Amino acid sequence: xxxxxxxxxxxxxxxxxxxxxxxxxxxxxxxxxxxxxxxxxxxxxxxxxxxxxxxxxxxxxxxxxxxxxxxxxxxxxxxxxxxxxxxxxxxxxxxxxxxxxxxxxxxxxxxxxxxxxxxxxxxxxxxxxxxxxxxxxxxxxxxxxxxxxxxxxxxxxxxxxxxxxxxxxxxxxxxxxxxxxxxxxxxxxxxxxxxxxxxxxxxxxxxxxxxxxxxxxxxxxxxxxxxxxxxxxxxxxxxxxx
Ligand SMILES: [Zn+2]
Numbered sequence: 001x002x003x004x005x006x007x008x009x010x011x012x013x014x015x016x017x018x019x020x021x022x023x024x025x026x027x028x029x030x031x032x033x034x035x036x037x038x039x040x041x042x043x044x045x046x047x048x049x050x051x052x053x054x055x056x057x058x059x060x061x062x063x064x065x066x067x068x069x070x071x072x073x074x075x076x077x078x079x080x081x082x083x084x085x086x087x088x089x090x091x092x093x094x095x096x097x098x099x100x101x102x103x104x105x106x107x108x109x110x111x112x113x114x115x116x117x118x119x120x121x122x123x124x125x126x127x128x129x130x131x132x133x134x135x136x137x138x139x140x141x142x143x144x145x146x147x148x149x150x151x152x153x154x155x156x157x158x159x160x161x162x163x164x165x166x167x168x169x170x171x172x173x174x175x176x177x178x179x180x181x182x183x184x185x186x187x188x189x190x191x192x193x194x195x196x197x198x199x200x201x202x203x204x205x206x207x208x209x210x211x212x213x214x215x216x217x218x219x220x221x222x223x224x225x226x227x228x229x230x231x232x233x234x235x236x237x238x239x240x241x242x
Contacts, residue, residue, distance in 0.1 A: 011197035014040035014082065018192060019100045021092045021120045022046050022110035023069040025181035026134050026188075028059030030108060031073060033189035035080035039196065042077070043100045045088040046070050057178045092119045098127070106192055107131040110185075114164050121150075121160040122232050128152065130195060133160055134188045139175040143214040145184045148224075149191060149204045157208045158224040161232030180214055187212060187219075 016039045020027045023046035031042050050064040050072050064072035070087035077085035090096055092111060101107055101123045109120040109131065117133055124131040130152050136145040150157050187210075194200045207221035228234055 011038070011193065011199065013038045013193065013196055016106075016196045017041040017043075017104045018106050018108060018196070019104035020044045020108045020110060021097075021116065022112060023059075023073050023087070024048070024054065024110065024112065025057045025059075025176060025178055026136060026185045027108075027110035028057060028069070028073050028076075029182045029185035030110065030134070030189055030192075031077060031085065032059070032080075033186055034192060035077060035083040035085070037189060037193050038082060039193075040082065041084050041086075041103075043086040043088075043104070044070050044073065045090050045092060045094070045097045045100065047089055047091045057181070092116050092123065098123060101129060102127045104129055106195055108188065108192065109133045109160075110135075114166055114168055117160050117164060118166055118232065124150075125159065125233055132188060132192065132195075134184055136176050136181050136184055139177050139180065143177065143180050144212045145180065145214075147184065147188050147191065147210045147212065149195070149208050149210070151195070151201075151204055151208075154205060154208065156223075156225055158226050159230065159233040162227035162230045162234070163224065183214060184212060 018034055018039055020030055023044040027044060031044060034042055046069045048069050050060045050067055050069055054060050055062060059076060060072050068089040070089050074085055074087050088096055107124045107129045109117050111117050131150050133148040150159055207223050209222040209224045211220040226233060
């Protein structure tokens with residue numbers, strides 16, 4: 001039996017499709033939150049297997065060790081009757097992921113490498129999809145992270161290729177607190193629901209980068225302009241005057 005509460009799901013997102021790149025701490029939590037919000041079609045790609053370090057999250061248990069993260073997540077997601085969850089145990093670079101990107105209304109990247117983030121952004125641009133990036137800071141430096149939102153109508157908006165250095169190894173896995181990644185995922189899911197429903201989206205027309213400080217509990221919203229010569233989106237210069 002399928003039961004949908006109108007009180008807990010104010011927007012009808014049953015037709016909405018979201019693809020998440022990376023099904024680890026942030027990506028796994030995001031899928032749960034989006035399913036709980038009523039998003040009807042979820043999918044995720046991630047080539048990695050569950051390791052003991054992944055167990056301090058609510059997505060995985062010790063029985064999942066060695067299994068692909070996306071497959072383990074599928075078992076948990078099966079409890080969400082209102083959502084379908086499709087998975088691919090492949091990196092974003094794989095051609096097979098493209099069909100998922102093409103079908104999505106929104107692409108969310110929780111990859112833990114810069115190349116993975118740049119390829120996701122490139123594919124989202126190629127297929128004309130709005131996208132978000134969710135990244136936790138290395139917990140040794142500070143607690144918090146960054147969430148970017150790039151709407152198609154924002155011609156001024158930077159993409160990840162505008163500000164991420166492809167040569168920088170930026171992989172904080174191992175020093176992440178699951179409370180931090182879950183908090184970031186919850187904020188990102190809230191933003192995704194706004195974008196998918198088209199309600200409360202004014203802020204995303206003016207700002208595209210959200211610095212989340214989980215030590216002072218402040219969120220700073222920034223407007224980061226496109227960079228001329230960006231290899232992913234930098235075709236024109238008109239947007240910087242918007
Ligand atoms: Zn760019």
